[in-house]
Amino acid sequence: MQNAKDTFYEILRSRITAANPERTIVLRGVTRPGVLVEENELVTTVTIPDCFRLRWINASVDSANAVPIATLTCEVLYETAGTAANAGMDRGRQLTEMDAELIGALNSTPQTAGKQSFAALASGGSATAMTTNIWWSDVVLESLAVEADRIARTAKVTVMSCEEAGEL
Numbered sequence: 652m653q654n655a656k657d658t659f660y661e662i663l664r665s666r667i668t669a670a671n672p673e674r675t676i677v678l679r680g681v682t683r684p685g686v687l688v689e690e691n692e693l694v695t696t697v698t699i700p701d702c703f704r705l706r707w708i709n710a711s712v713d714s715a716n717a718v719p720i721a722t723l724t725c726e727v728l729y730e731t732a733g734t735a736a737n738a739g740m741d742r743g744r745q746l747t748e749m750d751a752e753l754i755g756a757l758n759s760t761p762q763t764a765g766k767q768s769f770a771a772l773a774s775g776g777s778a779t780a781m782t783t784n785i786w787w788s789d790v791v792l793e794s795l796a797v798e799a800d801r802i803a804r805t806a807k808v809t810v811m812s813c814e815e816a817g818e819l
Contacts, residue, residue, distance in 0.1 A: 652710055652721045654769070654781060654818060655723060655766060655785045656725075658764055658766050658767050658785050658812075661767070663686055664684050666756035666757075666759075667685065667686050667752055667756050668684045668686075670755055674701065674702075676699055678692070686705070687705065688704075690706075690707065698730065700730055701745070703727050703728075703729050704729065705725055705727055707725055707726075708724050708726050709722075709723065710724075718814065719813070721814050722810070724808075725807070725810055727790070727805070727808065729803065731745040731746050731749065742801070742802045749804075753806055754792075758790060762789075763785065765781070766780075766782075766783050767779060781815055783814075784812070785810060785812045786811050787808050787810045787811065788808055791806060792806050793806065793807070
């Protein structure tokens with residue numbers, strides 16, 4: 652399942668970056684695209700505004716098929732306080748822009764990608780193409796939430812993948 656999660660993250664990050672190259676964050680002194688996977692970051696109680704945070708909440712494997720199919724639910728959490736230039740009074744517009752970026756990245760075709768293994772990156776290697784694909788559902792936006800001076804949204808998407816030998 653890790654390869655499916657990593658591949659989905661890479662696809663989403665590259666599509667968000669293509670749609671809005673200015674959606675960046677500074678994390679531990681490094682400027683990077685404004686998409687992160689919570690389980691891959693240091694634990695913190697501070698949420699990062701104007702950033703898409705991926706959280707994997709459910710996972711199952713159906714082994715009844717010739718090739719097991721993994722199904723994962725990804726929550727995408729994001730929030731904004733608006734811009735300082737507008738004293739935060741453009742929070743709604745900023746959140747609508749983020750909604751559009753996420754919908755454009757996930758609901759556009761193709762909603763599939765070749766699965767890759769990113770295990771070699773830790774030792775300076777590169778991603779390796781695998782033999783199966785991942786695919787995902789349309790994103791579902793949940794209700795708007797107000798959190799102090801910020802407005803936030805959670806979106807959900809189901810990611811599926813054929814599990815290859817050695818992945819289970």
